[in-house]
Amino acid sequence: MSKYLKNLxxxxxxxxxxxxNDLLVVDVVGMNADKTFQVRKQLREKGLQLLVxxxxxxxKACEGTSLAPAFEGMEGSTAIVWGADDFVDLAKExxxxxxxxxxxxxxxxxxVMDGESLSPDTVKTISKWPNRAEQLSLLVGQILGPGRTLAAQIKGPGAKLASQVKQVGEKQEG
Structure with a gap:
Protein backbone atom coordinates (compact mmCIF):
# COMPACT_ATOMS: atom_id res chain seq x y z
CA MET A 1 0.00 0.00 0.00
CA SER A 2 1.42 3.37 -0.98
CA LYS A 3 2.09 6.09 1.54
CA TYR A 4 -0.57 8.30 -0.05
CA LEU A 5 -3.19 5.57 0.29
CA LYS A 6 -2.17 4.90 3.91
CA ASN A 7 -2.57 8.59 4.72
CA LEU A 8 -6.04 8.58 3.14
CA ASN A 21 -14.04 8.09 23.67
CA ASP A 22 -14.38 4.34 24.18
CA LEU A 23 -14.00 1.38 21.85
CA LEU A 24 -13.31 -2.33 21.92
CA VAL A 25 -10.87 -4.29 19.81
CA VAL A 26 -12.00 -7.69 18.53
CA ASP A 27 -10.72 -10.39 16.24
CA VAL A 28 -12.89 -11.79 13.45
CA VAL A 29 -10.31 -14.08 11.83
CA GLY A 30 -11.70 -17.51 11.03
CA MET A 31 -15.25 -16.35 10.43
CA ASN A 32 -16.73 -16.86 6.99
CA ALA A 33 -18.57 -14.09 5.15
CA ASP A 34 -22.03 -15.22 6.30
CA LYS A 35 -21.05 -15.23 9.98
CA THR A 36 -19.33 -11.87 9.65
CA PHE A 37 -22.46 -10.44 8.02
CA GLN A 38 -24.61 -11.80 10.87
CA VAL A 39 -22.30 -10.26 13.46
CA ARG A 40 -22.35 -6.90 11.70
CA LYS A 41 -26.14 -7.05 11.39
CA GLN A 42 -26.59 -7.80 15.11
CA LEU A 43 -24.21 -5.00 16.05
CA ARG A 44 -25.90 -2.56 13.66
CA GLU A 45 -29.31 -3.33 15.23
CA LYS A 46 -27.87 -2.21 18.58
CA GLY A 47 -26.36 0.97 17.12
CA LEU A 48 -22.79 -0.38 17.12
CA GLN A 49 -20.26 -0.15 14.32
CA LEU A 50 -17.63 -2.74 13.44
CA LEU A 51 -14.69 -1.89 11.22
CA VAL A 52 -11.86 -4.22 10.24
CA LYS A 60 -1.63 6.03 13.78
CA ALA A 61 -5.19 7.35 13.37
CA CYS A 62 -5.67 7.32 17.15
CA GLU A 63 -2.31 8.89 18.08
CA GLY A 64 -2.81 11.78 20.49
CA THR A 65 -6.35 10.76 21.42
CA SER A 66 -7.81 8.88 24.36
CA LEU A 67 -8.15 5.83 22.06
CA ALA A 68 -4.40 5.33 21.59
CA PRO A 69 -3.93 2.92 24.56
CA ALA A 70 -6.25 0.40 22.87
CA PHE A 71 -3.56 -0.50 20.35
CA GLU A 72 -0.52 -0.60 22.65
CA GLY A 73 0.94 -4.09 22.69
CA MET A 74 -1.77 -5.35 20.35
CA GLU A 75 -0.76 -7.93 17.77
CA GLY A 76 -2.47 -9.71 14.92
CA SER A 77 -5.59 -8.82 13.01
CA THR A 78 -7.85 -6.14 14.38
CA ALA A 79 -11.42 -5.01 14.14
CA ILE A 80 -12.74 -2.14 16.21
CA VAL A 81 -16.24 -1.78 17.61
CA TRP A 82 -17.72 1.44 18.94
CA GLY A 83 -21.05 3.10 19.43
CA ALA A 84 -23.83 2.56 21.97
CA ASP A 85 -25.00 5.10 24.49
CA ASP A 86 -23.25 3.28 27.28
CA PHE A 87 -19.88 1.51 27.27
CA VAL A 88 -21.27 -1.26 29.47
CA ASP A 89 -23.88 -2.07 26.81
CA LEU A 90 -21.07 -2.28 24.25
CA ALA A 91 -19.05 -4.62 26.48
CA LYS A 92 -22.11 -6.80 27.17
CA GLU A 93 -22.82 -7.23 23.47
CA VAL A 112 -10.03 1.44 25.86
CA MET A 113 -12.36 3.13 28.32
CA ASP A 114 -11.76 6.69 29.52
CA GLY A 115 -8.21 6.58 28.15
CA GLU A 116 -7.33 3.38 30.03
CA SER A 117 -6.31 0.23 28.19
CA LEU A 118 -8.48 -2.83 28.82
CA SER A 119 -7.58 -6.50 28.70
CA PRO A 120 -10.04 -9.19 27.54
CA ASP A 121 -10.64 -10.17 31.18
CA THR A 122 -11.40 -6.57 32.11
CA VAL A 123 -13.92 -6.36 29.26
CA LYS A 124 -15.69 -9.45 30.67
CA THR A 125 -15.72 -7.88 34.13
CA ILE A 126 -17.17 -4.62 32.78
CA SER A 127 -19.90 -6.56 30.96
CA LYS A 128 -21.20 -7.71 34.35
CA TRP A 129 -21.65 -4.15 35.60
CA PRO A 130 -25.12 -2.57 35.53
CA ASN A 131 -25.65 -0.36 32.50
CA ARG A 132 -26.73 3.28 32.70
CA ALA A 133 -30.47 2.55 32.85
CA GLU A 134 -29.98 -0.06 35.58
CA GLN A 135 -27.77 2.32 37.57
CA LEU A 136 -30.39 5.07 37.33
CA SER A 137 -33.14 2.72 38.52
CA LEU A 138 -30.99 1.63 41.48
CA LEU A 139 -30.31 5.27 42.33
CA VAL A 140 -33.98 6.22 42.12
CA GLY A 141 -34.85 3.28 44.37
CA GLN A 142 -32.28 4.40 46.91
CA ILE A 143 -33.55 7.97 46.79
CA LEU A 144 -37.22 6.98 47.17
CA GLY A 145 -36.63 4.32 49.83
CA PRO A 146 -36.32 6.66 52.85
CA GLY A 147 -39.31 8.69 51.63
CA ARG A 148 -41.48 5.56 51.48
CA THR A 149 -40.38 4.55 54.96
CA LEU A 150 -41.15 8.02 56.33
CA ALA A 151 -44.55 8.09 54.63
CA ALA A 152 -45.41 4.69 56.12
CA GLN A 153 -44.33 5.85 59.58
CA ILE A 154 -46.47 8.98 59.30
CA LYS A 155 -49.45 7.14 57.84
CA GLY A 156 -49.31 4.22 60.31
CA PRO A 157 -50.51 5.98 63.49
CA GLY A 158 -53.15 7.94 61.54
CA ALA A 159 -54.53 4.73 60.03
CA LYS A 160 -54.59 3.10 63.46
CA LEU A 161 -56.48 6.08 64.94
CA ALA A 162 -58.97 6.08 62.04
CA SER A 163 -59.59 2.37 62.58
CA GLN A 164 -60.29 2.93 66.28
CA VAL A 165 -62.66 5.83 65.53
CA LYS A 166 -64.50 3.61 63.03
CA GLN A 167 -64.84 0.83 65.60
CA VAL A 168 -66.22 3.22 68.23
CA GLY A 169 -68.68 4.59 65.66
CA GLU A 170 -69.87 1.09 64.78
CA LYS A 171 -70.38 0.22 68.46
CA GLN A 172 -72.49 3.35 69.00
CA GLU A 173 -74.64 2.55 65.94
CA GLY A 174 -75.14 -1.05 67.08
Missing part, protein backbone atom coordinates in the same frame (compact mmCIF):
# COMPACT_ATOMS: atom_id res chain seq x y z
CA UNK A 9 -7.06 5.56 5.23
CA UNK A 10 -5.65 7.15 8.39
CA UNK A 11 -7.49 10.44 7.81
CA UNK A 12 -10.76 8.60 7.03
CA UNK A 13 -10.42 6.52 10.18
CA UNK A 14 -9.63 9.62 12.24
CA UNK A 15 -12.81 11.27 10.96
CA UNK A 16 -14.90 8.18 11.75
CA UNK A 17 -13.55 8.00 15.29
CA UNK A 18 -13.89 11.72 15.95
CA UNK A 19 -15.82 12.18 19.17
CA UNK A 20 -15.46 8.52 20.17
CA UNK A 53 -8.66 -2.20 10.04
CA UNK A 54 -4.94 -2.67 9.92
CA UNK A 55 -3.72 -2.37 13.48
CA UNK A 56 -0.83 -0.06 12.56
CA UNK A 57 -3.07 2.31 10.61
CA UNK A 58 -5.62 2.38 13.44
CA UNK A 59 -2.86 3.13 15.93
CA UNK A 94 -19.20 -8.05 22.60
CA UNK A 95 -18.92 -10.59 25.43
CA UNK A 96 -22.24 -12.14 24.38
CA UNK A 97 -20.96 -12.58 20.82
CA UNK A 98 -17.61 -13.80 22.14
CA UNK A 99 -19.32 -16.52 24.20
CA UNK A 100 -21.75 -17.47 21.41
CA UNK A 101 -20.75 -20.78 19.81
CA UNK A 102 -22.44 -19.68 16.58
CA UNK A 103 -19.61 -17.22 15.91
CA UNK A 104 -16.34 -19.10 16.22
CA UNK A 105 -13.40 -16.83 15.62
CA UNK A 106 -15.03 -13.75 17.15
CA UNK A 107 -12.93 -12.89 20.19
CA UNK A 108 -12.57 -9.79 22.33
CA UNK A 109 -8.96 -8.63 22.43
CA UNK A 110 -9.28 -5.57 24.64
CA UNK A 111 -10.10 -1.94 24.21
Missing amino acids: VISDLSKRLEGV VRRTLAA IVRLNDDDGFPGFTAKGG
Whole structure:
Protein backbone atom coordinates (compact mmCIF):
# COMPACT_ATOMS: atom_id res chain seq x y z
CA MET A 1 0.00 0.00 0.00
CA SER A 2 1.42 3.37 -0.98
CA LYS A 3 2.09 6.09 1.54
CA TYR A 4 -0.57 8.30 -0.05
CA LEU A 5 -3.19 5.57 0.29
CA LYS A 6 -2.17 4.90 3.91
CA ASN A 7 -2.57 8.59 4.72
CA LEU A 8 -6.04 8.58 3.14
CA VAL A 9 -7.06 5.56 5.23
CA ILE A 10 -5.65 7.15 8.39
CA SER A 11 -7.49 10.44 7.81
CA ASP A 12 -10.76 8.60 7.03
CA LEU A 13 -10.42 6.52 10.18
CA SER A 14 -9.63 9.62 12.24
CA LYS A 15 -12.81 11.27 10.96
CA ARG A 16 -14.90 8.18 11.75
CA LEU A 17 -13.55 8.00 15.29
CA GLU A 18 -13.89 11.72 15.95
CA GLY A 19 -15.82 12.18 19.17
CA VAL A 20 -15.46 8.52 20.17
CA ASN A 21 -14.04 8.09 23.67
CA ASP A 22 -14.38 4.34 24.18
CA LEU A 23 -14.00 1.38 21.85
CA LEU A 24 -13.31 -2.33 21.92
CA VAL A 25 -10.87 -4.29 19.81
CA VAL A 26 -12.00 -7.69 18.53
CA ASP A 27 -10.72 -10.39 16.24
CA VAL A 28 -12.89 -11.79 13.45
CA VAL A 29 -10.31 -14.08 11.83
CA GLY A 30 -11.70 -17.51 11.03
CA MET A 31 -15.25 -16.35 10.43
CA ASN A 32 -16.73 -16.86 6.99
CA ALA A 33 -18.57 -14.09 5.15
CA ASP A 34 -22.03 -15.22 6.30
CA LYS A 35 -21.05 -15.23 9.98
CA THR A 36 -19.33 -11.87 9.65
CA PHE A 37 -22.46 -10.44 8.02
CA GLN A 38 -24.61 -11.80 10.87
CA VAL A 39 -22.30 -10.26 13.46
CA ARG A 40 -22.35 -6.90 11.70
CA LYS A 41 -26.14 -7.05 11.39
CA GLN A 42 -26.59 -7.80 15.11
CA LEU A 43 -24.21 -5.00 16.05
CA ARG A 44 -25.90 -2.56 13.66
CA GLU A 45 -29.31 -3.33 15.23
CA LYS A 46 -27.87 -2.21 18.58
CA GLY A 47 -26.36 0.97 17.12
CA LEU A 48 -22.79 -0.38 17.12
CA GLN A 49 -20.26 -0.15 14.32
CA LEU A 50 -17.63 -2.74 13.44
CA LEU A 51 -14.69 -1.89 11.22
CA VAL A 52 -11.86 -4.22 10.24
CA VAL A 53 -8.66 -2.20 10.04
CA ARG A 54 -4.94 -2.67 9.92
CA ARG A 55 -3.72 -2.37 13.48
CA THR A 56 -0.83 -0.06 12.56
CA LEU A 57 -3.07 2.31 10.61
CA ALA A 58 -5.62 2.38 13.44
CA ALA A 59 -2.86 3.13 15.93
CA LYS A 60 -1.63 6.03 13.78
CA ALA A 61 -5.19 7.35 13.37
CA CYS A 62 -5.67 7.32 17.15
CA GLU A 63 -2.31 8.89 18.08
CA GLY A 64 -2.81 11.78 20.49
CA THR A 65 -6.35 10.76 21.42
CA SER A 66 -7.81 8.88 24.36
CA LEU A 67 -8.15 5.83 22.06
CA ALA A 68 -4.40 5.33 21.59
CA PRO A 69 -3.93 2.92 24.56
CA ALA A 70 -6.25 0.40 22.87
CA PHE A 71 -3.56 -0.50 20.35
CA GLU A 72 -0.52 -0.60 22.65
CA GLY A 73 0.94 -4.09 22.69
CA MET A 74 -1.77 -5.35 20.35
CA GLU A 75 -0.76 -7.93 17.77
CA GLY A 76 -2.47 -9.71 14.92
CA SER A 77 -5.59 -8.82 13.01
CA THR A 78 -7.85 -6.14 14.38
CA ALA A 79 -11.42 -5.01 14.14
CA ILE A 80 -12.74 -2.14 16.21
CA VAL A 81 -16.24 -1.78 17.61
CA TRP A 82 -17.72 1.44 18.94
CA GLY A 83 -21.05 3.10 19.43
CA ALA A 84 -23.83 2.56 21.97
CA ASP A 85 -25.00 5.10 24.49
CA ASP A 86 -23.25 3.28 27.28
CA PHE A 87 -19.88 1.51 27.27
CA VAL A 88 -21.27 -1.26 29.47
CA ASP A 89 -23.88 -2.07 26.81
CA LEU A 90 -21.07 -2.28 24.25
CA ALA A 91 -19.05 -4.62 26.48
CA LYS A 92 -22.11 -6.80 27.17
CA GLU A 93 -22.82 -7.23 23.47
CA ILE A 94 -19.20 -8.05 22.60
CA VAL A 95 -18.92 -10.59 25.43
CA ARG A 96 -22.24 -12.14 24.38
CA LEU A 97 -20.96 -12.58 20.82
CA ASN A 98 -17.61 -13.80 22.14
CA ASP A 99 -19.32 -16.52 24.20
CA ASP A 100 -21.75 -17.47 21.41
CA ASP A 101 -20.75 -20.78 19.81
CA GLY A 102 -22.44 -19.68 16.58
CA PHE A 103 -19.61 -17.22 15.91
CA PRO A 104 -16.34 -19.10 16.22
CA GLY A 105 -13.40 -16.83 15.62
CA PHE A 106 -15.03 -13.75 17.15
CA THR A 107 -12.93 -12.89 20.19
CA ALA A 108 -12.57 -9.79 22.33
CA LYS A 109 -8.96 -8.63 22.43
CA GLY A 110 -9.28 -5.57 24.64
CA GLY A 111 -10.10 -1.94 24.21
CA VAL A 112 -10.03 1.44 25.86
CA MET A 113 -12.36 3.13 28.32
CA ASP A 114 -11.76 6.69 29.52
CA GLY A 115 -8.21 6.58 28.15
CA GLU A 116 -7.33 3.38 30.03
CA SER A 117 -6.31 0.23 28.19
CA LEU A 118 -8.48 -2.83 28.82
CA SER A 119 -7.58 -6.50 28.70
CA PRO A 120 -10.04 -9.19 27.54
CA ASP A 121 -10.64 -10.17 31.18
CA THR A 122 -11.40 -6.57 32.11
CA VAL A 123 -13.92 -6.36 29.26
CA LYS A 124 -15.69 -9.45 30.67
CA THR A 125 -15.72 -7.88 34.13
CA ILE A 126 -17.17 -4.62 32.78
CA SER A 127 -19.90 -6.56 30.96
CA LYS A 128 -21.20 -7.71 34.35
CA TRP A 129 -21.65 -4.15 35.60
CA PRO A 130 -25.12 -2.57 35.53
CA ASN A 131 -25.65 -0.36 32.50
CA ARG A 132 -26.73 3.28 32.70
CA ALA A 133 -30.47 2.55 32.85
CA GLU A 134 -29.98 -0.06 35.58
CA GLN A 135 -27.77 2.32 37.57
CA LEU A 136 -30.39 5.07 37.33
CA SER A 137 -33.14 2.72 38.52
CA LEU A 138 -30.99 1.63 41.48
CA LEU A 139 -30.31 5.27 42.33
CA VAL A 140 -33.98 6.22 42.12
CA GLY A 141 -34.85 3.28 44.37
CA GLN A 142 -32.28 4.40 46.91
CA ILE A 143 -33.55 7.97 46.79
CA LEU A 144 -37.22 6.98 47.17
CA GLY A 145 -36.63 4.32 49.83
CA PRO A 146 -36.32 6.66 52.85
CA GLY A 147 -39.31 8.69 51.63
CA ARG A 148 -41.48 5.56 51.48
CA THR A 149 -40.38 4.55 54.96
CA LEU A 150 -41.15 8.02 56.33
CA ALA A 151 -44.55 8.09 54.63
CA ALA A 152 -45.41 4.69 56.12
CA GLN A 153 -44.33 5.85 59.58
CA ILE A 154 -46.47 8.98 59.30
CA LYS A 155 -49.45 7.14 57.84
CA GLY A 156 -49.31 4.22 60.31
CA PRO A 157 -50.51 5.98 63.49
CA GLY A 158 -53.15 7.94 61.54
CA ALA A 159 -54.53 4.73 60.03
CA LYS A 160 -54.59 3.10 63.46
CA LEU A 161 -56.48 6.08 64.94
CA ALA A 162 -58.97 6.08 62.04
CA SER A 163 -59.59 2.37 62.58
CA GLN A 164 -60.29 2.93 66.28
CA VAL A 165 -62.66 5.83 65.53
CA LYS A 166 -64.50 3.61 63.03
CA GLN A 167 -64.84 0.83 65.60
CA VAL A 168 -66.22 3.22 68.23
CA GLY A 169 -68.68 4.59 65.66
CA GLU A 170 -69.87 1.09 64.78
CA LYS A 171 -70.38 0.22 68.46
CA GLN A 172 -72.49 3.35 69.00
CA GLU A 173 -74.64 2.55 65.94
CA GLY A 174 -75.14 -1.05 67.08
